[in-house]
Amino acid sequence: MDNITIKMLAKELNLSTAAISKALRDSHEISTPTKQRVQELASRLNYIPNAYAGSLRIRKSKTIAVVLPEVADSFFSQAINGIEAIAEERGYHVLIYLTHENFSREEAILKDFQSGRVDGVLMSLTAETASYKHINDLSSRNIPLVFFDRVCEEANTAKITTNDLESSYKATQHLVDCGCRNIALLSISDCLSISNKRKEGYEKALADNRVPQGPLNIFCGNDPAKNVAALKTILQKKDRPDGVIASVEKLTTDVYLACKELGLSIPGDMKVVSFSNLSSASILNPSLTTVTQPAYEMGKTAAIILFKSLEKKNFVLHDECLTLPSELIVRGSTVAGK
Amino acid sequence: MDNITIKMLAKELNLSTAAISKALRDSHEISTPTKQRVQELASRLNYIPNAYAGSLRIRKSKTIAVVLPEVADSFFSQAINGIEAIAEERGYHVLIYLTHENFSREEAILKDFQSGRVDGVLMSLTAETASYKHINDLSSRNIPLVFFDRVCEEANTAKITTNDLESSYKATQHLVDCGCRNIALLSISDCLSISNKRKEGYEKALADNRVPQGPLNIFCGNDPAKNVAALKTILQKKDRPDGVIASVEKLTTDVYLACKELGLSIPGDMKVVSFSNLSSASILNPSLTTVTQPAYEMGKTAAIILFKSLEKKNFVLHDECLTLPSELIVRGSTVAGK
DNA sequence: GTGAAAGCGCTAACAC
DNA sequence: GTGTTAGCGCTTTCAC
Numbered sequence: 086m087d088n089i090t091i092k093m094l095a096k097e098l099n100l101s102t103a104a105i106s107k108a109l110r111d112s113h114e115i116s117t118p119t120k121q122r123v124q125e126l127a128s129r130l131n132y133i134p135n136a137y138a139g140s141l142r143i144r145k146s147k148t149i150a151v152v153l154p155e156v157a158d159s160f161f162s163q164a165i166n167g168i169e170a171i172a173e174e175r176g177y178h179v180l181i182y183l184t185h186e187n188f189s190r191e192e193a194i195l196k197d198f199q200s201g202r203v204d205g206v207l208m209s210l211t212a213e214t215a216s217y218k219h220i221n222d223l224s225s226r227n228i229p230l231v232f233f234d235r236v237c238e239e240a241n242t243a244k245i246t247t248n249d250l251e252s253s254y255k256a257t258q259h260l261v262d263c264g265c266r267n268i269a270l271l272s273i274s275d276c277l278s279i280s281n282k283r284k285e286g287y288e289k290a291l292a293d294n295r296v297p298q299g300p301l302n303i304f305c306g307n308d309p310a311k312n313v314a315a316l317k318t319i320l321q322k323k324d325r326p327d328g329v330i331a332s333v334e335k336l337t338t339d340v341y342l343a344c345k346e347l348g349l350s351i352p353g354d355m356k357v358v359s360f361s362n363l364s365s366a367s368i369l370n371p372s373l374t375t376v377t378q379p380a381y382e383m384g385k386t387a388a389i390i391l392f393k394s395l396e397k398k399n400f401v402l403h404d405e406c407l408t409l410p411s412e413l414i415v416r417g418s419t420v421a422g423k
Numbered sequence: 424m425d426n427i428t429i430k431m432l433a434k435e436l437n438l439s440t441a442a443i444s445k446a447l448r449d450s451h452e453i454s455t456p457t458k459q460r461v462q463e464l465a466s467r468l469n470y471i472p473n474a475y476a477g478s479l480r481i482r483k484s485k486t487i488a489v490v491l492p493e494v495a496d497s498f499f500s501q502a503i504n505g506i507e508a509i510a511e512e513r514g515y516h517v518l519i520y521l522t523h524e525n526f527s528r529e530e531a532i533l534k535d536f537q538s539g540r541v542d543g544v545l546m547s548l549t550a551e552t553a554s555y556k557h558i559n560d561l562s563s564r565n566i567p568l569v570f571f572d573r574v575c576e577e578a579n580t581a582k583i584t585t586n587d588l589e590s591s592y593k594a595t596q597h598l599v600d601c602g603c604r605n606i607a608l609l610s611i612s613d614c615l616s617i618s619n620k621r622k623e624g625y626e627k628a629l630a631d632n633r634v635p636q637g638p639l640n641i642f643c644g645n646d647p648a649k650n651v652a653a654l655k656t657i658l659q660k661k662d663r664p665d666g667v668i669a670s671v672e673k674l675t676t677d678v679y680l681a682c683k684e685l686g687l688s689i690p691g692d693m694k695v696v697s698f699s700n701l702s703s704a705s706i707l708n709p710s711l712t713t714v715t716q717p718a719y720e721m722g723k724t725a726a727i728i729l730f731k732s733l734e735k736k737n738f739v740l741h742d743e744c745l746t747l748p749s750e751l752i753v754r755g756s757t758v759a760g761k
Numbered sequence: 762g763t764g765a766a767a768g769c770g771c772t773a774a775c776a777c
Numbered sequence: 778g779t780g781t782t783a784g785c786g787c788t789t790t791c792a793c
Binding site for chain 2: 199
Binding site: 100101102103104107114115116119138140141142143144201 | 762763764765766768769770771
């Protein structure tokens with residue numbers, strides 16, 4: 086069965102394609118009876134306009150792209166939910182691209198967007214991203230870009246973040262209050278501004294409390310086995326940490342396993358806070374103290390701002406930088422019995 | 424900055440657009456020196472072909488759609504990873520659509536695909552889906568569709584599943600072996616074939632062991648608070664279950680919380696098995712016995728089959744029904760100390 | 762109120 | 778080996 090086109094409707098009704106087009110868009114140039122005839126036939130034949138013919142004319146695709154490091158992560162999957170909710174509402178389509186933390190993949194993806202495939206982009210940077218040419222190239226093609234969470238500070242556009250510095254400060258302060266004196270910070274990057282913010286908050290809290298800095302810049306990668314091994318090495322040292330802040334959700338399992346394998350009890354021997362949106366945080370062994378980010382809201386907000394810039398000309402994306410608060414939820418990995 | 428088009432390149436080089444087009448696609452009709460001139464200019468001006476102009480001509484969009492109930496679920500997010508890996512490799516783009524278990528949303532999404540927006544579709548059904556007209560409508564437009572996990576048995580196309588019946592049987596048998604005599608099955612649907620298969624496996628195992636059937640068809644929804652409340656009601660009865668199979672990952676947290684609130688110990692008072700791909704299963708309290716599905720592989724396989732049908736004409740999708748095995752991983756929620 | 766025609770950017774027959 | 782031309786399906790002047 087061939088697809089129905091405007092041309093076919095035109096032939097069927099002895100009208101021009103122009104008339105059909107106008108009738109379908111309910112133009113006032115077309116008489117009511119004609120409109121009715123056209124619309125009746127269109128719905129009877131189940132006419133669906135070709136998605137790309139219109140895009141080619143109009144130079145709008147009603148499509149946005151979401152560029153993410155990964156999906157198998159509660160933060161990002163919840164953010165997608167927020168984005169999708171708004172896109173659906175506006176009748177937009179969502180293309181998804183995963184960088185797997187790979188910078189050259191990120192470059193290639195953004196480059197493709199110069200093809201006019203998408204009207205706008207929502208993005209969270211790779212842990213490796215340290216140069217911004219690909220981002221500026223996209224901007225120079227007038228394709229609006231909104232960052233969320235892992236933002237590019239250098240880019241002159243909208244950024245939706247959470248209060249990384251403050252929440253990291255709070256998390257560190259909480260560990261100090263729980264008696265920790267040797268607190269490690271597990272990171273995945275020394276490029277990302279969110280990593281740096283979290284580090285700053287951590288350092289500030291330590292300084293304010295006159296607690297010496299613990300093992301820092303423990304960079305963890307994508308291989309859980311390696312992470313566990315690296316953690317075990319650190320945890321077997323004499324001056325091992327008595328507290329740890331995992332700045333990424335997926336490191337939680339690695340920390341728990343390393344402790345388990347070494348027979349270290351949480352929170353007795355070691356206290357743990359994670360930046361995490363895991364819905365199972367409360368049923369972990371022990372339940373996990375988290376810094377929980379407003380993932381859904383961040384995705385939603387980023388999408389709303391992107392659509393604003395898509396809908397209004399002269400909308401200045403640069404002015405739209407929002408910070409939504411995260412929440413420290415104290416559970417059993419820092420306070421026994423919680 | 425305006426986008427570079429073939430026309431502009433043609434003018435610049437005093438060639439026809441056809442020559443440019445051929446040169447860029449490295450056609451043998453074009454002389455080597457001309458090709459070089461064209462390619463040099465194209466890369467110097469950073470020419471990127473318009474994504475939709477070609478699609479309109481060729482009637483191929485190099486885009487597939489993935490239609491899912493949700494993303495915030497380990498199974499589906501891992502499946503997306505598998506799909507994306509293959510799509511990336513083939514240079515395809517991936518549109519993502521979430522049904523949120525809503526049938527009319529599913530209908531609307533599939534209907535839109537008749538616009539030629541996508542070349543093919545990968546899909547997991549809604550828990551509500553009980554009629555198939557929208558699926559047949561899509562097939563009649565010759566848009567290949569491959570189901571994975573939540574397949575439509577009635578559809579005459581490829582289906583990638585896991586061995587739901589067997590793994591449910593195994594899970595049930597395991598609970599029986601652990602001493603359970605009153606086993607509940609938590610489901611989210613009575614339409615889905617995977618739900619029915621899991622129910623069959625459960626019933627068969629009970630029958631084979633001459634264990635009476637426990638509370639069945641406890642349908643859980645999207646509201647965790649309601650699920651917990653419903654579970655608590657059941658668990659407070661005199662003849663409360665001593666074992667439960669959660670047929671969906673997200674119900675795990677609800678079961679654990681319900682037990683916690685009632686002071687029931689797992690696995691002492693109550694044993695739990697979940698169909699789950701949670702990477703944190705091993706660090707739950709207690710660690711969770713799971714039926715773990717080959718999520719990544721299922722996504723990947725579904726994508727591979729879809730691309731086969733996209734690339735070869737006369738490829739019979741119907742013949743491509745694969746079943747990948749799930750694995751029962753015994754942990755502490757059924758065997759103390761594990 | 763309706764139609765003819767141009768053109769979005771690209772490709773593919775078919776000339777030459 | 779290169780150019781001309783005719784569309785893909787749609788919208789949008791501009792005539793009538």
